[in-house]
Amino acid sequence: MTDKVNESRRNLLIATSVVGAVGVGFAAVPFLKSWLPSERAKSAGEPVTANISKLEIGQKLQVMWRGQPIFIVLRDKKLLDTLTGLKDRLKDPESEESIQPDYAKNLPRSKKEGLLVMVGICTHLGCSPKTYSEIVPQAFDADWKGGFYCPCHGSTFDISGRVFKGSPAGTNMVIPPYIFVDDDNLIIGVDSLEGGA
Numbered sequence: 001m002t003d004k005v006n007e008s009r010r011n012l013l014i015a016t017s018v019v020g021a022v023g024v025g026f027a028a029v030p031f032l033k034s035w036l037p038s039e040r041a042k043s044a045g046e047p048v049t050a051n052i053s054k055l056e057i058g059q060k061l062q063v064m065w066r067g068q069p070i071f072i073v074l075r076d077k078k079l080l081d082t083l084t085g086l087k088d089r090l091k092d093p094e095s096e097e098s099i100q101p102d103y104a105k106n107l108p109r110s111k112k113e114g115l116l117v118m119v120g121i122c123t124h125l126g127c128s129p130k131t132y133s134e135i136v137p138q139a140f141d142a143d144w145k146g147g148f149y150c151p152c153h154g155s156t157f158d159i160s161g162r163v164f165k166g167s168p169a170g171t172n173m174v175i176p177p178y179i180f181v182d183d184d185n186l187i188i189g190v191d192s193l194e195g196g197a
């Protein structure tokens with residue numbers, strides 16, 4: 001059984017493409033460098049691996065998967081605590097109308113509550129929102145609790161990607177399938193080591 005799991009995992013890792021971090025300047029994991037995918041492989045939508053070992057609270061790591069930016073944001077208790085008090089301000093607080101795997105249909109919209117893994121595309125017309133993870137007043141919201149702001153038409157999202165009322169975007173941002181390989185590495189695009197998104 002263990003051998004079978006290890007073999008599946010090895011095959012999956014070999015098939016997994018890797019992209020570099022954007023935005024916070026993380027160094028790619030050296031042993032993964034040789035697996036950098038071809039442009040053809042990237043466009044085909046193969047899973048991608050992200051290393052989060054250097055991610056700090058409030059920072060965003062960005063990788064590309066299926067031509068889409070994937071935001072990976074580390075949240076501390078202070079940021080997570082903001083999620084409980086926003087219900088009345090949100091369009092879809094329970095993510096009933098939004099897209100996410102079952103394991104992310106929860107308040108933090110994640111597998112590990114501190115780590116958000118999300119398709120960084122506004123659900124209005126497809127711009128990529130900017131990350132504002134500090135809990136400080138913003139020009140677009142004097143009561144800002146941390147989250148994402150889309151400059152195209154002003155949609156705002158909390159730190160779980162849930163859309164605020166008053167935004168032109170209708171649903172929360174999408175959560176992709178992903179798994180953790182270990183504490184520092186995850187694969188985006190699959191739900192299990194057996195493969196399949």
Ligand code: FES
Nearest residue numbers: 122124125150153
């Ligand atoms: S595309 Fe984001 S608000 Fe319109």
